[in-house]
Amino acid sequence: MKKFNTIDELLKYTENIKGHTFRDFDKDGKLEENLKRNKGALGQIIEEGFYGYSLNNSAKADFDNLGLELKVTGFIRNKNGTISAKERLVLSKIDYNSIVNEEFDFSKLLFKNRKLLIIWYEYEKDKSPADFVVQDFQLYDMDEQGDITIIKNDFEIIKQKVVIGEAHELSEGLTSYLGACPKGINSLDVTNQPNSPEMAMRRAYALKNSYMTGVLRSVKFAFEADGAQYKTIEEYVFAQVSKFIGKTQSAIYEEIFKNKYEERIPKNLNKMISDKIIGKDVELPEKNPLFSKTNYVIKNIPVDKHNYPLERMSFRNLVLSEFEEEWENSRWKNYFEEVTFIVLLYEGNSKIKNGFRIFKDIKKITFNAEDVELFGRTYNTVREAIKTRDISKLPYPKVINGQILEIAPKGQKNDDAYNRFFDRDVTKVCFMIDKDFIFKKLSEDK
DNA sequence: CTCTGATCATGT
DNA sequence: ACATGATCAGAG
Numbered sequence: 001m002k003k004f005n006t007i008d009e010l011l012k013y014t015e016n017i018k019g020h021t022f023r024d025f026d027k028d029g030k031l032e033e034n035l036k037r038n039k040g041a042l043g044q045i046i047e048e049g050f051y052g053y054s055l056n057n058s059a060k061a062d063f064d065n066l067g068l069e070l071k072v073t074g075f076i077r078n079k080n081g082t083i084s085a086k087e088r089l090v091l092s093k094i095d096y097n098s099i100v101n102e103e104f105d106f107s108k109l110l111f112k113n114r115k116l117l118i119i120w121y122e123y124e125k126d127k128s129p130a131d132f133v134v135q136d137f138q139l140y141d142m143d144e145q146g147d148i149t150i151i152k153n154d155f156e157i158i159k160q161k162v163v164i165g166e167a168h169e170l171s172e173g174l175t176s177y178l179g180a181c182p183k184g185i186n187s188l189d190v191t192n193q194p195n196s197p198e199m200a201m202r203r204a205y206a207l208k209n210s211y212m213t214g215v216l217r218s219v220k221f222a223f224e225a226d227g228a229q230y231k232t233i234e235e236y237v238f239a240q241v242s243k244f245i246g247k248t249q250s251a252i253y254e255e256i257f258k259n260k261y262e263e264r265i266p267k268n269l270n271k272m273i274s275d276k277i278i279g280k281d282v283e284l285p286e287k288n289p290l291f292s293k294t295n296y297v298i299k300n301i302p303v304d305k306h307n308y309p310l311e312r313m314s315f316r317n318l319v320l321s322e323f324e325e326e327w328e329n330s331r332w333k334n335y336f337e338e339v340t341f342i343v344l345l346y347e348g349n350s351k352i353k354n355g356f357r358i359f360k361d362i363k364k365i366t367f368n369a370e371d372v373e374l375f376g377r378t379y380n381t382v383r384e385a386i387k388t389r390d391i392s393k394l395p396y397p398k399v400i401n402g403q404i405l406e407i408a409p410k411g412q413k414n415d416d417a418y419n420r421f422f423d424r425d426v427t428k429v430c431f432m433i434d435k436d437f438i439f440k441k442l443s444e445d446k
Numbered sequence: 447c448t449c450t451g452a453t454c455a456t457g458t
Numbered sequence: 459a460c461a462t463g464a465t466c467a468g469a470g
Binding site: 301 | 460462465466
Binding site: 447448449450451452453454455456457458 | 459462464
């Protein structure tokens with residue numbers, strides 16, 4: 001077996017792996033076996049066929065003397081030209097009986113997985129695994145960019161679940177980067193836990209898929225086109241934001257602003273982030289000429305794991321005098337017809353609130369004639385209410401059949417938005433788009 | 447839980 | 459001083 005005395009030596013040798021297929025290293029025909037039965041086969045082929053050492057299941061790291069663990073994992077090419085991790089990266093299994101006595105800083109998890117040598121191959125659906133190409137590799141260090149503090153917190157969440165005797169209620173949605181992923185043969189493959197008689201699914205620590213996509217994109221891949229001339233807005237925006245995919249709002253904020261919020265998280269945190277990494281809406285045309293062709297607006301939405309919005313999408317305050325215009329000639333009709341929303345999705349849930357949601361994806365929303373017509377009904381309802389000076393006629397939520405646009409208060413404390421609707425030309429009321437409708441539009445993209 | 451009126455930090 | 463984009467939080 002080859003022995004590497006320094007990380008540099010190892011990396012230099014590893015350069016030779018680029019461009020090879022697994023077939024090139026498959027000395028004893030592991031690929032002939034049924035791969036589904038041996039999911040680790042690709043890793044074993046690299047260990048034996050490329051690095052020349054025999055299989056190893058101990059809690060010691062693969063490149064023990066360098067404190068490095070080898071991971072071989074796949075990525076996929078998306079339709080829009082970007083790349084994503086194919087799967088979560090499974091680390092060591094969780095031992096429920098020992099985790100309750102473990103401190104993260106001295107844990108097996110950290111000991112074995114803090115530094116990883118990640119070998120990335122390109123997964124292609126129609127190819128045999130033997131023909132997958134190893135495209136690149138990277139050194140990953142949990143400690144970089146402050147990720148380790150979030151991973152430590154995730155570890156504590158998992159540990160706490162076991163401590164209170166709820167190992168059977170673990171799920172991947174509880175945590176941010178480090179998940180407790182199923183590791184048994186199926187959900188019936190259970191084991192005991194220390195503080196409850198209830199049997200629990202076997203699980204392993206895993207770096208989540210979205211986090212791995214961020215890790216993947218944080219390295220510049222040699223085979224990717226450089227000197228990027230972006231052809232579409234999506235490509236441009238993806239290029240600006242993709243390295244943040246899988247990260248929490250706070251981590252992204254800290255990375256780009258070099259400071260953080262300890263106590264109160266601003267409600268406009270996401271907009272501050274998108275303003276900084278993509279640009280403010282008014283600056284977009286000068287950032288990239290593509291933006292001048294249409295009216296692009298960056299929106300941020302919290303969603304659940306199915307991309308269902310946790311909130312409605314809000315707009316600027318209504319101005320009474322704007323409603324003198326008929327719908328056909330109105331600013332609002334013109335706006336909805338022309339606008340393209342670039343939507344940044346942040347995944348959260350009832351436990352994972354603002355500040356800790358995870359940047360997940362980007363979508364594009366435009367409105368067709370049918371949508372615009374429905375917006376028009378809401379507009380006309382406002383118009384009618386103003387004409388008759390009757391706030392009871394306003395388009396409150398769910399008062400119009402098939403309503404997708406509604407009004408909501410929007411102001412500061414004690415504004416009494418509805419009762420004082422007629423008091424000021426710029427009202428304390430705004431439009432909001434219904435969640436079901438946003439969900440439908442999000443599902444239509446890509 | 448979801449719904450919806452109310453409120454917030456920031457930028458200008 | 460207040461509009462903006464967005465989230466909060468009590469009601470049901």
